[in-house]
Amino acid sequence: MNATDRALIEQNQLFRGMDFTSVEYMLERCSERNLVAGESLLQPDVPNHHLHLIVAGKLSVRLAAQESLEHATLGAGECVGEISLVDGKPPSALVVASEPTRILSIPHDTVWSLVNHSHEIARNLLGIVAGRMRNDNRALITSNDTRKQFEHQAYVDALTGVHNRHWMADAFARTMHRCALNRRAFTIMMADIDHFKRVNDTHGHLVGDITLKTVARTITEKLRPSDLFVRYGGEEFAMLLPDTDKFNALMVAERLRKAIEDTTINHGDLSFQVTISIGITPTQNEEKLESLIGEADHALYRAKKQGRNRVVIFG
Incomplete structure (x- = not known):
């Protein structure tokens, strides 16, 4: 990796609060990938064996049942694919590049080696997974609130406030x-x-x-x-x-x-x-x-x- 990419990767949330030089050599097996706008990185039900670090650009996360609607946007310094790392199952969402995006893909076995090597990386990975679950819970609450609002509008007369x-x-x-x-x-x-x-x-x-x-x-x-x-x-x-x-x-x-x-x-x-x-x-x-x-x-x-x-x- 060049010096610019190295500096960007070092700032990724996975390596926050640690000495990056102590694990840099472990990333030699990782692959870099350049995505064009609209290109898929992860697809529902397609096995994923990497944790993907976003070096530059933006990714759009879309739920499988509503691929036309954006669920979340991820940018440089963030990562995606951590849920597959933890549960060993294919992704449940579609992840596509919303603009030209550069990715560093770390194989799962390398990620676990990094976790075993560094308590900071283990802590950061736990924080990433917890944050994703928290965001999903917020989205679920918002979705339920929206559904209830739609149900109310469907069953209540807008003028009088009584049922229809x-x-x-x-x-x-x-x-x-x-x-x-x-x-x-x-x-x-x-x-x-x-x-x-x-x-x-x-x-x-x-x-x-x-x-x-x-x-x-x-x-x-x-x-x-x-x-x-x-x-x-x-x-x-x-x-x-x-x-x-x-x-x-x-x-x-x-x-x-x-x-x-x-x-x-x-x-x-x-x-x-x-x-x-x-x-x-x-x-x-x-x-x-x-x-x-x-x-x-x-x-x-x-x-x-x-x-x-x-x-x-x-x-």
Whole structure:
């Protein structure tokens, strides 16, 4: 190796805090390699028998399942391939040069000779492996947080903050099955804001959005923690009340209707009130959700036809 490369290798994290001249002779069996941008150094499931020291340039680490996404970037003074050294298994990631890169590849048996020769190298190698595991743990936590965020966005209505129809299908089905299994009554409700189009046409969509959020919040506050509540679409909401028979469902529906009727929508100098119509279908049989929604929707339609701001039971 030339003097420039020697100086760069001496600064590598593997040789930190030690006398490099005491082990320099052990690197005579090592090979130097020049990678062009885009060239692979390590590939998933391809055996790796070297610890690779980055002399100059940069390497991009990409997870096998997402080779188009960069997981980490490694530069001069760092190394790669240490996990294969420890566990003897092929790499789990793809490592490619992101620019022209010069590598010093140390065979595994030479690395272990260096470890046996120097406590400093053993300590440094342990630190490298621990650092890699720590970074992977951080990446895993970030990935899980991102996944949870995506799940939240997929199942929660962005405007009102209540669950949406994507969440409804599974959540309603599970609760219905549990109630039917225990021979407990449950009720499906469909609620719709009366004359909502008039609100939008008269006051604008911003006020319409405020109305939707106010109605959703008011209903949420009046329901039990065990009740399921979703924005079904537009100005329509769906609810599933477990352990609720016809008599109690009527009481709940009237309480919701009255709560909305008594709520004032405020925006600047504007104040007004809206009402809701509700259709309900109580049952204790595990019928298809679509059928029960249809029945509650039919009852809701009748409530609208009868003058709105009222509760109607299907049947």
